[in-house]
Amino acid sequence: MKHTAHWIRHTHIFRSDEYECSACGEVCGKAKKTCPGCGAVMKGAKGDQGWVDEMEAIDAFFDD
Numbered sequence: 020m021k022h023t024a025h026w027i028r029h030t031h032i033f034r035s036d037e038y039e040c041s042a043c044g045e046v047c048g049k050a051k052k053t054c055p056g057c058g059a060v061m062k063g064a065k066g067d068q069g070w071v072d073e074m075e076a077i078d079a080f081f082d083d
């Protein structure tokens with residue numbers, strides 16, 4: 020059965036943007052039509068809402 024998700028865009032100053040699957044957390048260098056990790060059909064990308072900033076904070080926390 021197909022499911023849907025969207026990309027959570029992570030912007031970085033010194034490297035190119037990454038897109039994270041909202042369903043499985045797979046990270047891609049670009050927003051593809053389907054997630055290579057879980058096969059979800061992507062509805063688009065979000066990048067400028069407040070909750071994405073929260074995700075960025077989590078991302079930074081785990082960054083080396």
Ligand SMILES: [Zn+2]
Pocket residue numbers: 024040041042043044045054055056057058059
């Ligand atoms: Zn996925």
